[in-house]
């Protein structure tokens with residue numbers, strides 16, 4: 001458990017066993033103290049700084065680009081930092097028709113993104129192949145990589161993408177502790 005102080009007074013981070021424990025009960029600084037858990041603080045920071053990796057594959061990508069424009073302003077959610085390097089991105093936004101020719105390239109980019117990472121399937125094509133029931137088109141990106149949020153529409157409006165990203169924020173907020181997420185790794189080294 002931690003206390004995070006803020007405001008005009010000096011910030012503090014103390015453990016409950018610390019000799020500065022009494023500062024949390026000082027009525028003069030009470031308004032500047034937040035009581036929380038490390039996991040909640042980490043999830044709060046993650047959900048408000050999701051950096052998208054745009055994967056524009058067809059017409060839906062135009063709506064994705066519009067989402068970053070001043071009219072819709074994705075930066076209100078801390079997501080304006082579109083990264084074109086998978087190593088710096090948290091959210092893969094697959095927008096457009098995923099052909100078999102492109103599918104393995106999308107998978108490779110997903111594999112290159114560091115954990116924790118999330119995927120949004122934007123539009124009918126990315127979610128299910130859309131109207132292309134064809135030998136050349138993958139019938140949904142979830143056949144290759146796990147999808148966290150599906151957004152319907154052909155194409156979805158930028159508002160729909162923003163709503164989908166807000167749903168993703170709710171999901172990130174509820175995620176298990178970092179220890180639980182990495183249980184396999186911790187078990188392997190213990």
Ligand code: SF4
Pocket residue numbers: 058059060061095096097123124125126130153154155156
């Ligand atoms: S869902 Fe519609 S708009 Fe989006 S890529 Fe497919 S055909 Fe184009």
